[in-house]
Amino acid sequence: MNIAIVGATGYGGVELLRLLNQHYKVENITLYSSSQEGTAMHELYPHLASFPTYQLEAVTPEKMGEAHDVIFLSTPPGVSAELTVKLLNKRAKVIDLSGDLRLENQSVYETWYKRTAAPDALRQQAVYGLTEWNALSIQSANVVANPGCYPTASLLGLLPLANEGILDGASVIIDAKTGTTGAGRSPSAVTHFSETNENLKAYGVNTHKHLPEMEEHLHKLGGADQKLTFTPHLAPMARGIMATMYVQPSQELNRKDIDELYQAAYQNEPFVHVHQDGRVPSTKETYASNMCMIGTALDERTGRLTVVSVIDNLVKGAAGQAIQNMNVMFGFSQNTGIQQAPVFP
Numbered sequence: 001m002n003i004a005i006v007g008a009t010g011y012g013g014v015e016l017l018r019l020l021n022q023h024y025k026v027e028n029i030t031l032y033s034s035s036q037e038g039t040a041m042h043e044l045y046p047h048l049a050s051f052p053t054y055q056l057e058a059v060t061p062e063k064m065g066e067a068h069d070v071i072f073l074s075t076p077p078g079v080s081a082e083l084t085v086k087l088l089n090k091r092a093k094v095i096d097l098s099g100d101l102r103l104e105n106q107s108v109y110e111t112w113y114k115r116t117a118a119p120d121a122l123r124q125q126a127v128y129g130l131t132e133w134n135a136l137s138i139q140s141a142n143v144v145a146n147p148g149c150y151p152t153a154s155l156l157g158l159l160p161l162a163n164e165g166i167l168d169g170a171s172v173i174i175d176a177k178t179g180t181t182g183a184g185r186s187p188s189a190v191t192h193f194s195e196t197n198e199n200l201k202a203y204g205v206n207t208h209k210h211l212p213e214m215e216e217h218l219h220k221l222g223g224a225d226q227k228l229t230f231t232p233h234l235a236p237m238a239r240g241i242m243a244t245m246y247v248q249p250s251q252e253l254n255r256k257d258i259d260e261l262y263q264a265a266y267q268n269e270p271f272v273h274v275h276q277d278g279r280v281p282s283t284k285e286t287y288a289s290n291m292c293m294i295g296t297a298l299d300e301r302t303g304r305l306t307v308v309s310v311i312d313n314l315v316k317g318a319a320g321q322a323i324q325n326m327n328v329m330f331g332f333s334q335n336t337g338i339q340q341a342p343v344f345p
């Protein structure tokens with residue numbers, strides 16, 4: 001396969017390169033940059049010095065797409081929509097890692113992203129790439145909207161409950177933490193070492209752009225009509241997301257039913273593991289891998305269920321899930337090229 005990565009100089013792009021470089025179906029990878037044309041990747045990322053030399057090429061949508069099978073857009077919101085419009089109707093399938101194509105409704109997008117939405121027809125054509133819950137539609141998609149990192153962890157944790165009607169009338173709070181790579185490679189005061197190290201910071205409380213994405217796809221994929229409370233936090237670590245979800249159901253739950261429904265949802269999924277022994281996972285259980293690990297705890301005193309879901313934001317939350325979607329779109333087994341064990345410790 002011939003692959004293009006646009007935005008290759010960013011964290012999502014370099015993670016795509018790491019994984020695609022050892023995907024046995026991939027023959028050729030071309031890297032595109034809007035600011036570093038002619039530069040070799042290892043000049044920007046010295047850890048790649050002993051890998052094949054990848055030279056960055058200029059982003060020229062008019063010349064791209066016919067020689068490629070897949071174009072990954074690892075570009076900021078706004079840029080992705082503009083590029084996708086130009087790449088439509090070419091031979092290549094597009095997998096977009098940004099949030100541009102994840103929301104169906106124009107005004108919802110514009111309210112939360114504070115920018116003009118992609119054309120309606122494009123947003124409606126894009127298939128939401130939460131692989132475990134949407135594989136049938138992904139199979140025949142030409143454009144995939146890869147999910148956000150927080151929505152990936154949260155939806156994988158909540159959808160088994162939604163699907164059984166357990167979220168109907170329930171109250172759901174998502175309390176999530178992320179590593180600093182979630183903010184990309186551009187230097188910023190938010191992720192400055194001095195301000196992140198030894199610090200834990202809540203941000204985007206009730207205003208984060210992933211809130212409408214989670215509500216929309218909890219509804220579309222799980223049938224739940226839920227208004228969520230969501231508080232993300234920046235944690236002093238490079239990779240990882242932990243979504244801790246508090247569910248106060250309107251009905252009484254029992255431990256055995258909860259175990260059975262999570263087991264039924266994920267027993268055939270290569271990238272979701274549910275702890276069955278009451279343990280809840282930590283982010284290191286998924287570090288540098290495409291795994292999502294889930295654990296649940298039922299509090300018999302309050303009737304509340306706590307669901308803890310962890311992923312690596314750059315892998316299952318971005319590049320890894322994008323490749324999992326490519327595998328589904330091309331009829332490869334889901335784990336082709338992305339089955340590495342997590343790095344531990």
Ligand SMILES: NC(=O)C1=CN([C@@H]2O[C@H](COP(=O)(O)OP(=O)(O)OC[C@H]3O[C@@H](n4cnc5c(N)ncnc54)[C@H](OP(=O)(O)O)[C@@H]3O)[C@@H](O)[C@H]2O)C=CC1
Nearest residue numbers: 007009010011012033034035074075097098182184185318
């Ligand atoms: N980091 C994460 O954990 C996750 C990120 N995402 C999404 O993935 C996308 C990439 O994120 P990430 O890699 O972290 O961000 P980075 O900021 O690290 O990289 C984004 C890249 O986009 C490229 N870019 C910027 N402007 C343009 C332009 N006008 N035309 C073409 N390319 C441009 C830049 O490369 P160059 O200057 O070389 O063109 C830059 O390196 C974003 O949409 C992000 O929201 C999604 C899930 C998780």
Ligand SMILES: CC(=O)N[C@@H](CCC(=O)OP(=O)(O)O)C(=O)O
Nearest residue numbers: 097098099148149178180182183
């Ligand atoms: C730490 C940090 O800033 N994290 C980012 C993660 C979002 C992301 O990267 O996902 P999208 O593709 O939806 O933009 C944030 O909270 O916006």
